[in-house]
Amino acid sequence: MPHPSPISGNQSVRESNRDLEIESIDFFVRMMSMLGMPRSVGEIYGLLYFSTTPLPMDQIVSRLGISLGSASQGLKTLRSLKAVRTSYVPGDRRDHYLAETEFRRLFANFIKEEIMPHMESAKERIERMEDSLSGTDEQTDEFYQIRIEKLKKLTRAGGRLLPALAGLLKF
Amino acid sequence: MPHPSPISGNQSVRESNRDLEIESIDFFVRMMSMLGMPRSVGEIYGLLYFSTTPLPMDQIVSRLGISLGSASQGLKTLRSLKAVRTSYVPGDRRDHYLAETEFRRLFANFIKEEIMPHMESAKERIERMEDSLSGTDEQTDEFYQIRIEKLKKLTRAGGRLLPALAGLLKF
DNA sequence: TGCTAATTTCATTTTTTTTTGAAAACTTTG
DNA sequence: CAAAGTTTTCAAAAAAAAATGAAATTAGCA
Numbered sequence: 001m002p003h004p005s006p007i008s009g010n011q012s013v014r015e016s017n018r019d020l021e022i023e024s025i026d027f028f029v030r031m032m033s034m035l036g037m038p039r040s041v042g043e044i045y046g047l048l049y050f051s052t053t054p055l056p057m058d059q060i061v062s063r064l065g066i067s068l069g070s071a072s073q074g075l076k077t078l079r080s081l082k083a084v085r086t087s088y089v090p091g092d093r094r095d096h097y098l099a100e101t102e103f104r105r106l107f108a109n110f111i112k113e114e115i116m117p118h119m120e121s122a123k124e125r126i127e128r129m130e131d132s133l134s135g136t137d138e139q140t141d142e143f144y145q146i147r148i149e150k151l152k153k154l155t156r157a158g159g160r161l162l163p164a165l166a167g168l169l170k171f
Numbered sequence: 172m173p174h175p176s177p178i179s180g181n182q183s184v185r186e187s188n189r190d191l192e193i194e195s196i197d198f199f200v201r202m203m204s205m206l207g208m209p210r211s212v213g214e215i216y217g218l219l220y221f222s223t224t225p226l227p228m229d230q231i232v233s234r235l236g237i238s239l240g241s242a243s244q245g246l247k248t249l250r251s252l253k254a255v256r257t258s259y260v261p262g263d264r265r266d267h268y269l270a271e272t273e274f275r276r277l278f279a280n281f282i283k284e285e286i287m288p289h290m291e292s293a294k295e296r297i298e299r300m301e302d303s304l305s306g307t308d309e310q311t312d313e314f315y316q317i318r319i320e321k322l323k324k325l326t327r328a329g330g331r332l333l334p335a336l337a338g339l340l341k342f
Numbered sequence: 343t344g345c346t347a348a349t350t351t352c353a354t355t356t357t358t359t360t361t362t363g364a365a366a367a368c369t370t371t372g
Numbered sequence: 373c374a375a376a377g378t379t380t381t382c383a384a385a386a387a388a389a390a391a392t393g394a395a396a397t398t399a400g401c402a
Contacts, residue, residue, distance in 0.1 A: 017303065017304065017311070017315060019303035020300055020303050020304065020315060023296055023299055023300045023303060024300070026296065027293065027296050027297070027300075027322070030289065030292075030293070031293070034207075034286075034289060036205075036207060038389075038390055038391085039390080039391090040390075040391075049318060050315060050318055052311055052314055056348090057348080057349075058348085066391075066392090067391060067392045067393065068348095068349080068350090068392085068393075068394095069350085069351080069352085069391065069392055069393065069394090070390080070391050070392070071349095072349060072350055072351085073350090073351090073390090073391085075349095076350085093347070093348070093399080093400055093401080094347085094348065094349090095348080095349085101318065101321055103321065103324075103325050115205075118201065118205060121201075122198065122201075122202070125194055125197065125198050126198070128194055129191055129194045129195070129198075132188065132190035132191050132194060133188065133191065140188075140223055143223055144188060144191060144221060147220060147221055147272065150272055150274065151198070153274075154274050157340050161336070161339065161340065165332070165336070168332065169328050169332065209359075209360055209361085210360080210361090211360075211361075227378095228378080228379075229378085237361080237362090238361060238362045238363065239362085239363080239364095239378095239379080239380090240361070240362055240363065240364090240380085240381080240382085241360080241361055241362070243379060243380055243381085244360090244361085244380090244381090246379095247380085264369075264370060264371085264377070264378070265377085265378065265379090266378085266379080
C-alpha cells in the first residue's frame with residue numbers, strides 16, 4: 001500500500017479530484033508562506049479552493065490530517081482575511097466553509113489589513129527620527145536629513161501605490 | 172548608569188546620533204521582517220543606513236551586540252540582495268560595508284531575485300493541475316477548469332505587474 | 343432548560359528558524 | 373612562506389513560530 005495518505009476521508013472520490021487537490025494545497029501553501037502565513041492556513045485554503053461543495057471543519061481536519069485546533073485557528077485567520085466565508089447548509093448545525101476565489105478582493109483586503117497598518121507606524125517612527133536629530137553638527141545633520149527624506153518618500157510611495165495596486169489588477 | 176546599552180563601541184559620539192540609529196534599526200528590523208528577513212539582517216541594514224562612514228564587520232558586531240557568525244551571515248544576505256556593498260578603505264585590510272540607499276533599485280532586485288522564481292514554479296504547478304484533470308465528469312471538470320483559469324490569471328497578472336511596479340516607483 | 347454537538351481557547355509539545363561560537367579557510371603582508 | 377588578521381562555515385544551543393489536544397465555552401435542539 002503505497003502512500004497511506006493522511007488525506008483520505010469518507011467523501012466519495014467522485015466529489016474531488018485528489019491529484020488536483022494535492023497540487024492546489026501545495027500551490028497555496030507556498031503562496032501563503034510567501035505572505036508569511038503558516039502552513040495550515042495554506043492547506044485549508046488550498047483544499048477549499050478546489051472543493052465543489054462547502055466543507056465543515058471536521059471534514060477539513062480529516063482530509064488534511066491536521067488538528068482541530070489548527071483548523072479552528074487557520075479558519076479564523078482566513079475569515080479575518082475574508083479568504084473564506086461560511087455558508088448555511090440546511091439540516092446541519094456545523095458551519096460549512098467556502099473559499100473566496102476573487103483574488104482581487106483578497107488582495108485588496110490583505111493590503112488594507114496587513115500592510116497599511118505597518119505603513120502608519122512607519123510614518124510615526126520617521127517623525128520620531130526627525131525629533132531626535134541633534135542639531136549640533138550641521139554637516140552630519142544634513143546627511144541624516146537626506147536619509148530621513150528618503151524614508152519619507154519610500155513610505156509615501158508605498159502608502160499610495162499599494163492600495164492603487166489592488167484596483168489596477170484586472171484579473 | 173542607566174541603559175548599559177549593548178550598542179557602545181569605540182566610535183566617537185560625534186560620528187553617530189544614537190537615538191537616530193536606534194530608531195533606524197527598529198524601523199528596518201520591522202520592515203525586513205515583513206519581507207521575511209531575520210532580525211539580524213534588519214539590524215545590520217538599519218545600522219548602516221544612518222552611518223556616515225562605511226563600517227567593518229567587527230564594528231557592526233560590537234555596535235549591535237550580535238555574534239560574528241550572525242554578522243557574516245546577515246551581510247551575505249544583504250550582499251545577495253544588493254542592499255549593501257563593500258568599499259575600499261586605504262590602509263585597512265578589513266572589508267567596509269555601506270548601505271545601498273536607493274530603494275527603487277533594492278526593490279527591483281528583490282522582486283527579481285525573491286519573487287519571480289516563485290512565479291515560475293507556480294506556473295509549472297498550474298500546468299500539472301491541468302494535466303491531472305480527470306476528464307470523467309464534465310460538470311465538475313468545468314468547475315475545476317474555471318478555478319485553474321483564475322490561477323493562471325493571477326500568476327499572469329503577478330508576473331507582469333510586479334516587475335513593472337519597480338519601474339513605476341519614482342522615489 | 344438541559345443535553346449534545348460544534349467550536350474556540352490556550353498551555354504544552356513539536357517543529358522550524360535564527361543565533362552563537364569556535365574551528366576551518368582564506369588573505370594580506372612582513 | 374609563515375604569522376597574524378579577517379571572514380566563512382557549520383554543528384549545537386537558543387529562540388520563535390506553529391501544531392496539538394484537551395478543557396472551556398458557545399450554540400442548536402429536544
